[in-house]
Amino acid sequence: MMAAAELTHTATDLxxxxxxxxxxxxxxxxxxxxxxxxxxxQALKGDVxxxxxxxxxxxxxxxxxxxxxxxxxxxxxxxxxTVKEAIDLFMQVTNKGIKLDFKCIxxxxxxxxxxxxxxxxxxxxxxxxxxxxxxSFSTPVDPTRFIDTCNRYFPxxxxxxxxxxxxxxxxxxxxxxxxxxxxxxxVHRLPQHVTFPIRAVYLSTSWKRFLCVLGMKPxxxxxxxxxxxxxxxxxxxVALRKYGGKDRVYVDLQDETMQQFKKxxxxxxxxxxxxxxxxxxxxxxxxxxxxxxxxxxxxxxSTTGVLFLSRNSKHSTSKRVHSKQAYEVVKTGTHxxxxxxxxxxxxxxxxxxxxxxxEFYVYISGTGESVDSDNTxxxxxxSISNSGKITLQKCTTQVTSTDSSLPESTTYKFTLHNIGxxxxxxxxxxxxxxxxxxxxxxxxxxxxVALTEIVVVDISTSPKLSxxxxxxxxTKDLMLEDxxxxx
Numbered sequence: 001m002m003a004a005a006e007l008t009h010t011a012t013d014l015x016x017x018x019x020x021x022x023x024x025x026x027x028x029x030x031x032x033x034x035x036x037x038x039x040x041x042q043a044l045k046g047d048v049x050x051x052x053x054x055x056x057x058x059x060x061x062x063x064x065x066x067x068x069x070x071x072x073x074x075x076x077x078x079x080x081x082t083v084k085e086a087i088d089l090f091m092q093v094t095n096k097g098i099k100l101d102f103k104c105i106x107x108x109x110x111x112x113x114x115x116x117x118x119x120x121x122x123x124x125x126x127x128x129x130x131x132x133x134x135x136s137f138s139t140p141v142d143p144t145r146f147i148d149t150c151n152r153y154f155p156x157x158x159x160x161x162x163x164x165x166x167x168x169x170x171x172x173x174x175x176x177x178x179x180x181x182x183x184x185x186x187v188h189r190l191p192q193h194v195t196f197p198i199r200a201v202y203l204s205t206s207w208k209r210f211l212c213v214l215g216m217k218p219x220x221x222x223x224x225x226x227x228x229x230x231x232x233x234x235x236x237x238v239a240l241r242k243y244g245g246k247d248r249v250y251v252d253l254q255d256e257t258m259q260q261f262k263k264x265x266x267x268x269x270x271x272x273x274x275x276x277x278x279x280x281x282x283x284x285x286x287x288x289x290x291x292x293x294x295x296x297x298x299x300x301x302s303t304t305g306v307l308f309l310s311r312n313s314k315h316s317t318s319k320r321v322h323s324k325q326a327y328e329v330v331k332t333g334t335h336x337x338x339x340x341x342x343x344x345x346x347x348x349x350x351x352x353x354x355x356x357x358x359e360f361y362v363y364i365s366g367t368g369e370s371v372d373s374d375n376t377x378x379x380x381x382x383s384i385s386n387s388g389k390i391t392l393q394k395c396t397t398q399v400t401s402t403d404s405s406l407p408e409s410t411t412y413k414f415t416l417h418n419i420g421x422x423x424x425x426x427x428x429x430x431x432x433x434x435x436x437x438x439x440x441x442x443x444x445x446x447x448x449v450a451l452t453e454i455v456v457v458d459i460s461t462s463p464k465l466s467x468x469x470x471x472x473x474x475t476k477d478l479m480l481e482d483x484x485x486x487x
Contacts, residue, residue: 025250035071037081052099069107097123112153124157133163162197174205200226203236215303223250289320305481308471318471326464327487337418338486345386346477358473359385409433
């Protein structure tokens with residue numbers, strides 16, 4: 001095999017390659033399903049910036065498949081345009097990029113070998129649906145083989161890694177955290193630009209999750225797309241662009257849907273009442289403890305919260321997230337420390353539920369105290385498990401603890417009150433299980449757990465407190481959001 005091609009622009013952000021886009025992903029224009037020679041040639045002569053085309057091998061799905069890559073979309077198995085012919089045509093222009101959407105893994109390497117023989121000088125997006133998405137039971141393209149092969153030939157090309165989807169008009173169908181984390185496990189190590197193609201019809205129920213994904217790595221972007229038959233609630237697309245950034249969200253919608261979207265943007269800009277996302281979490285005030293290497297254990301500090309990824313890890317305890325800020329308490333106890341947030345336990349959408357506990361922990365300690373040290377006289381620990389058990393303990397040489405339980409759920413809201421100073425020192429936690437990860441229903445169950453006569457911190461020796469979070473257990477991942485620390 002030849003060495004990886006020396007390409008000029010494959011690593012370039014689309015907005016850098018197309019200055020006419022003026023830094024706005026909405027201004028990148030797309031040609032759709034250019035799968036025959038006439039369509040492809042017309043697009044080359046036209047104004048579209050990115051040529052999107054589907055790729056499979058000739059005869060795919062028949063009794064006589066070949067290894068010749070062509071431009072076609074199943075159920076078609078033949079075309080008048082081979083990849084070799086299309087690339088020869090594409091090399092005659094200098095002002096366009098190309099998105100290659102692979103419908104079968106068999107077409108990938110033959111296509112990349114053809115590309116490698118050229119001196120292509122344009123953005124290349126290598127696209128495949130590598131995990132199952134909403135309402136879909138289609139077989140994805142093999143993720144490991146796809147990513148490894150792309151990086152072997154074109155390590156600087158933009159990877160467009162998405163989800164198989166189907167739309168059956170199911171109310172509230174969405175990209176759940178279970179679906180999203182299945183993809184994040186495949187991409188977290190990738191150094192290059194990765195864009196996630198997201199079907200617009202599901203964004204009204206999913207946009208906040210993808211806002212969180214955008215906040216995890218600056219090399220992540222979103223490409224919003226739609227199908228001709230989709231009935232899109234455009235509000236989710238508007239919100240994602242508004243809060244995710246116009247330079248991080250590309251929009252590849254069908255013509256009628258695109259017009260609705262542009263009108264909604266104008267209406268939103270002219271509105272005197274703007275929807276605000278109440279994000280109290282400040283990523284810059286926290287850090288992940290990487291002192292001990294945990295190769296199968298990852299923590300994403302996003303702009304909206306923290307994602308702990310360590311499902312099926314060999315290490316039961318995740319990396320810790322610590323506060324950079326020390327929280328000062330006063331002797332009168334009039335300004336107690338209060339920590340609140342919402343957490344969601346995340347399983348795998350591709351496998352049966354695995355038994356076993358996963359717990360979320362909050363630690364309060366005097367500055368300089370380590371939650372792993374033997375000197376833990378100043379540490380309060382609060383835990384919530386996926387089974388609903390709430391535990392509050394003072395970690396002295398003789399542990400003092402109390403606990404209670406909520407009904408088992410995936411999502412819990414908690415507030416930890418540290419009133420550990422003053423005449424009547426006490427620590428308590430209020431917790432509620434939610435019926436979904438987005439709606440706080442009035443029927444949700446709640447409990448309150450307290451430790452009384454517990455002095456959290458000796459004002460004379462340790463006037464400041466620090467906060468840390470971690471996950472214990474390997475059966476679930478964990479998303480922590482809406483975190484507020486008050487003192």
